[in-house]
Amino acid sequence: SDGNGEEGAVAGEPAGKRAQARFTPYPKPAAPPDAALVAQRVDQQLAAELAGSNVEVAPRASDEDFLRRVSFDLAGVSPSPEEVTLFNLDPDPLKRAKVIDRLLASDAYGANWARYWRDVIYSRAVEMRARMGQSAFESWIARELRDNVSWADITTQLLTATGNVRDSGQTALIYAQRAEPDEVAAETARIFLGIQLQCANCHDHPTDKWKRDEFHALAAFFPRIQVRPVPGEMRSFELVSLNPGGRGGANARAEIQKLLQEPQRLISRLDRDSDGKLSKNETRRGQNPLLARLFDQGDSDKDGMLTADEIKKIPPPPERKGRGSAEYFMPDLQNPQSEGTKFVPTFFLNGKTPGEGLADLDRRVALASYITSPENPWFAKAFVNRMWAQLLGEGFVTPVDDMGPERAAKSAEVLKTLSHGFTASGYDIQWLLKTIANTQAYQRQIRPKSVQENPPAFATALATRLSADQLYDALTRVLGIDELGATPRRPRQQGVPRYGDASPRGQFHRLFGFDPSASPEEQQGNLPQALFLMNAPAIHNLIAGQGDTRLAGILSKHSSNDDALRELYLLVHAREPSEQELQVCRDYITQVKNRQDAFEDILWSLINSTEFQTRR
Numbered sequence: 001s002d003g004n005g006e007e008g009a010v011a012g013e014p015a016g017k018r019a020q021a022r023f024t025p026y027p028k029p030a031a032p033p034d035a036a037l038v039a040q041r042v043d044q045q046l047a048a049e050l051a052g053s054n055v056e057v058a059p060r061a062s063d064e065d066f067l068r069r070v071s072f073d074l075a076g077v078s079p080s081p082e083e084v085t086l087f088n089l090d091p092d093p094l095k096r097a098k099v100i101d102r103l104l105a106s107d108a109y110g111a112n113w114a115r116y117w118r119d120v121i122y123s124r125a126v127e128m129r130a131r132m133g134q135s136a137f138e139s140w141i142a143r144e145l146r147d148n149v150s151w152a153d154i155t156t157q158l159l160t161a162t163g164n165v166r167d168s169g170q171t172a173l174i175y176a177q178r179a180e181p182d183e184v185a186a187e188t189a190r191i192f193l194g195i196q197l198q199c200a201n202c203h204d205h206p207t208d209k210w211k212r213d214e215f216h217a218l219a220a221f222f223p224r225i226q227v228r229p230v231p232g233e234m235r236s237f238e239l240v241s242l243n244p245g246g247r248g249g250a251n252a253r254a255e256i257q258k259l260l261q262e263p264q265r266l267i268s269r270l271d272r273d274s275d276g277k278l279s280k281n282e283t284r285r286g287q288n289p290l291l292a293r294l295f296d297q298g299d300s301d302k303d304g305m306l307t308a309d310e311i312k313k314i315p316p317p318p319e320r321k322g323r324g325s326a327e328y329f330m331p332d333l334q335n336p337q338s339e340g341t342k343f344v345p346t347f348f349l350n351g352k353t354p355g356e357g358l359a360d361l362d363r364r365v366a367l368a369s370y371i372t373s374p375e376n377p378w379f380a381k382a383f384v385n386r387m388w389a390q391l392l393g394e395g396f397v398t399p400v401d402d403m404g405p406e407r408a409a410k411s412a413e414v415l416k417t418l419s420h421g422f423t424a425s426g427y428d429i430q431w432l433l434k435t436i437a438n439t440q441a442y443q444r445q446i447r448p449k450s451v452q453e454n455p456p457a458f459a460t461a462l463a464t465r466l467s468a469d470q471l472y473d474a475l476t477r478v479l480g481i482d483e484l485g486a487t488p489r490r491p492r493q494q495g496v497p498r499y500g501d502a503s504p505r506g507q508f509h510r511l512f513g514f515d516p517s518a519s520p521e522e523q524q525g526n527l528p529q530a531l532f533l534m535n536a537p538a539i540h541n542l543i544a545g546q547g548d549t550r551l552a553g554i555l556s557k558h559s560s561n562d563d564a565l566r567e568l569y570l571l572v573h574a575r576e577p578s579e580q581e582l583q584v585c586r587d588y589i590t591q592v593k594n595r596q597d598a599f600e601d602i603l604w605s606l607i608n609s610t611e612f613q614t615r616r
Contacts, residue, residue, distance in 0.1 A: 023153075023156065023157065023160070025149075025150070025153050026150045026152035026153050026156075026372065026426060026427060027426065028150075028426045028428075029424060029425060029426045032424065032425040032426065032428060032431060033421045033424050033425060033431075035431055035434045035435040035438065036097075036438060038417065038418070038421045038435050039435050039436075039438040039439045041417055042414050042417055042418065042435070042439050042441065043439050043440045043441060045411070045413050045414050045417060046411060046414060046440075046441055046458055049411060049456060050456055050458075050459055053455070053456040053459070054452070055450045055452070055455055055456055055459045056459070057444070057459045057460070058444040058445040058446075058447045058459060058460035058461070059444070059445055060440070060443055060444065060445070061443055061444060061445045061446070061461070062445075062575075063087055063088050064084055064087075064088065064574060064575040064576070065445070065446075065575070065616055066096060066443055067079050067083070067084060067087050067099065067574065068084075068573075068574040068575070068615070068616065069446075069461075069615050069616060070096075070099065070100060070103065070437055071103060071574075072466060072470055072615050073390070073391050073437070073615065074100065074103040074104060074109055074112070074433060074437065075103045075106050075108035075109050075112050076108060076109075076111065076112025076113075076115070076467070076469060076470050076473060077108055077112075077470070077473050077474075077477070078473075078474050078477060078574050079574050080477075081567060081570035081571055081574075084570055084574050084575065085570070087099065096438075096443070097438055100434055100437045100438060101434070104430045104433060104434060107146060109145065109146065110141075110142040110143065110145040110146035111138075111142050112469075112470070113141075113142075113145050113429075114137075114138045114139075114141045114142035114145060115138065115467065115469045116390070116467065116516055117141055118134060118137060118138055118141075118172075119467070119513060119514075119515065119516050120191060120515075120516055120517055121137070121172050121173050121176055121187075121191070122134065122172075122176060123513075123514075123515035123516070123517070124176070124187060124190075124515070124517075125176035125177070126176070126177055126178055126180070126183055127175060127176055127177065127178040129235075129237070130165075130172070130175050130176040131501070132165060132166055132235065132236070132237075133165035133166055133168075133169065133171060133172055133175060134172070134501060135501070136165070136166055136167055136168065136169040136172075137169035137170075137171075137172035138169070139169060140168075140169025140170060141154065141169060144157075145429065148428065148429065148430050150426050150427040150428060150429070151383055151427040151428075151429050152372035152379075152426070152427040153427075155192055155368060155371060155372055155379075156365070156368040156369075156372060157170045158170055158172070158173045158174075159173075159174075159188065159364050159367060159368045159371070160361060160364045160365055160368055161173070161174060161239060162238070162239045162240060162241060162361075163238055163239060164230055164233075164236060164237075164238045165236070165237050165238060165239065166233075166236050168239075171238075171239050173187060173188075173191070174222075174225060174239055175227065175237070175239060178227065179222070179225040179226065179227045179239060181219040181220070181221075181222040181223045181225075181328055182198075182201055182215075182216075182219045184219070184222045184225075185197070185215065185218040185219040185221070185222060186198035186201070186215075188218070188367075188371075189218065190401045190517075191382075191401065192371050192379060192382060193349070193371065193378040193379060193382050193403075194378065194381065194382030194385060194386070194397070194400065194401055194402070194403035194404075195208075195210075195378065195382075195401075195402070195403060195404070196208075196401065196402045197210055197214075197215050197218065197348075198215075200212050200214060200215035201215055201216075202333060207406060208404065208405060208406050209405060209406070210348065212330070213330070213343075214346075214348035215348070216328065216330035216341075216343050217343050217344070217345065217346035217347075217348060217353075218345075218346070218347065218348050218367075219328055219330075219343070220327070220328035220343040220344060220345040220346070220363075221345040221363045221364060221366070221367040222328075222363075222364070223326070223327060223328040224241055224242045224326065224359070224360035224363065225239055225240075225241065225242070225360060226239070226240045226241070226242050227239060228240060241359065241360035241361055242326070242360060260311060260312070260314050261312075263308035263309075263311035263312055264308055266278070266311060267308060267311075270282045270283060276307075276308075277305040277306060277307055278305065278306040278311075279304060279305055279306075280295050280304065283295050283306070297314055297315075298310045298311055298313065298314040300313070327342055327343075328342070328343050328345070329341060329342050329343070330343055344356050345358075345363050345366070345367070347367060347370040347371075349370075349376060349378060350370065350375070350376070352370050354366035354367075372427070374423050377419065378403075379427075380419040380420075380422045380423045380427070381403065381415060381419045382400075382401075382403060383422065383427075383432070384396075384415060384418045384419045384422055384432065385397055385400050385403060385409075385415065386400045386401075386517075387429075387432055387433060387436060388415075388418070388436060390516070391433070391436050391437065391442055392436075392441065392442060392458065392461050392462065393446075393461055393462030393463060393464045393520065393615075394410075394449075394457060394458070394462050394520070396409040396410050396411060396412070396414070396415040396457075397409050397410070398519050398520075399517060399518060399519045400517055401517045410457040410458075411457055411458060414458075418432070418435065418436070421435065441458050441461070442461065443461075444459075444460050444461045445460065445461070446460060446461045446462060446463045446615075446616050447460040447461075448460075449462060462520070463614045463615065463616060464520055464523070464614060464615055465514070465520075465523050465524075465525065465613060465614055465615075466613055466614060466615060467513075467514075467516065468508060468509040468511075468512035468513040468514070469505070469509065471508075471512060471613060472484065472505055472508045472509070472512075474612070475539070475607070477571075478550065478571055478572050478607065479539070479542040479543070479549070479550055480542075480549065480550035480553075481542065483503070483504045483505070484504045484505075484508060484538050484539070485504055485537075485538035504538075511528060511529060511532060512529055525613070530608075533607060533608050533613075534604075534608055539607070540604075543600055543603045543604055543607070544600060545595075545596035545597070545599050545600050546596060550571070551568075551599060551600065551603055554567050554568060554571075554599075555595065555596065555599060561585075561586065561589055561595070562582060562586075564599065565577055565582060565585050565602070568599070568602065568603060568606065569581070569606070572603070572606040572607065572612055573606065573611055573612065585602055588601070588602065
């Protein structure tokens, strides 16, 4: 052992195997809370809050609306016309609970939420090359979600990751922030605690109680992470641990500093020709590469030799600050050239510290344990708030990654109930989603929010945009294809390589993607998106009423316009058309006098409707 809690830890050595060996899964409870009972408790609490208001509570959503909503929310796909019809005909009073369970057990559930977390992490990336690991991240987290790995374990793996960023999906969060301690600290607080701590980087937080010292004490958990090229691989990088006691890094600097203070000892070790001096070649024979780099700095008379007096005058090599450093120093804003103030890693929410001088993984494992501890209520509250907002269109606190502490949560007792249940479940993600989806609050009709001042929350579900991936899958399903085809590419800076997904889905995401952590008001569509849906040949050619298209098949199958319209609405909107909608379409078909042209226009209008692009 090297004395730092890791066997054979050396500077710059990949620590993937050690990280896996020291990872201890969060314990699963013997008897998790009953999801149905917790859902009932949530509804009782909300009913009590809404009873005294003048706001009308929205009624229960229809079976069609519920099935479409829950299918998109949990699995990221719209139900097929057959699924909608069978669900409507099913008399089972428990059919909604059963479809929730079925969706959570599907592969599509893992893929849907993997893409959600991909957008959470990469939307705030500061490393432009981070998306080279996007595929590995999606595969890894989709597998974790399908296997129902706890949120505590996923969090721990993200915070303690090492390895090749193209192969190890767990490295996504840290690599997206270039492994810079302050950037990683800010994202750690934002994603896992719902706290915007980055404003305390340069000064005490202007609106919350957080102090600058607290931010940098959190950053002190992350300085010993290095990003380096993978030997023998083109354009690939790996996260490695830099630990004292190894070959190089802080240990190398400490060794050279000691040698500079004892020049005669250094000369006696390396002086091969016994002339009492050191040549550059002789310094290169030393095991410490820093010594050879300091030769030119010490050779003051430029005679190609180092004397004892010259060695004494060589200043010690500076200790690196930030990424790949042995310790973390808070910059002195008044004197940026100074070393700054050294910080011991300390968790700002409870003051806990693992101590000084610990190895990289010891620090990060300690932080993960502090964050995921049941004694830390912020961890559960942040995740519950995020999931509730994603499913109901409105969080207890908005935006979901800025919960305070100077924020008052809406329906605070409901947030508390769900957070306690989520913690007691062992941070079981599927348990939480199942609980929320089974509430009456989730299953209400979507209506516009009350215009009264400070209306009570959650009297209705709110409409939100489909994610880029959900919209892409909805389009391909409606059009009967696997891939949509090329989409307009955004211009990129000349000379900058492109990383990430260049597939049709990836190109579509670049046009339609948005940060899921942003408030709903910031997730609005834009003109390029509207123009693409209205005019793109990739779509326009596939809504033709002739040839081998989905619409042509519907028109060939149904001689009755009403039957064709019903199937078209089931396909696009996952519901039957209303009588009014049928009449409008009948009138239009009569007006156009060409069945094929009229149905092409109807399909075009359905795809470009707000209903198609949102969850209802």
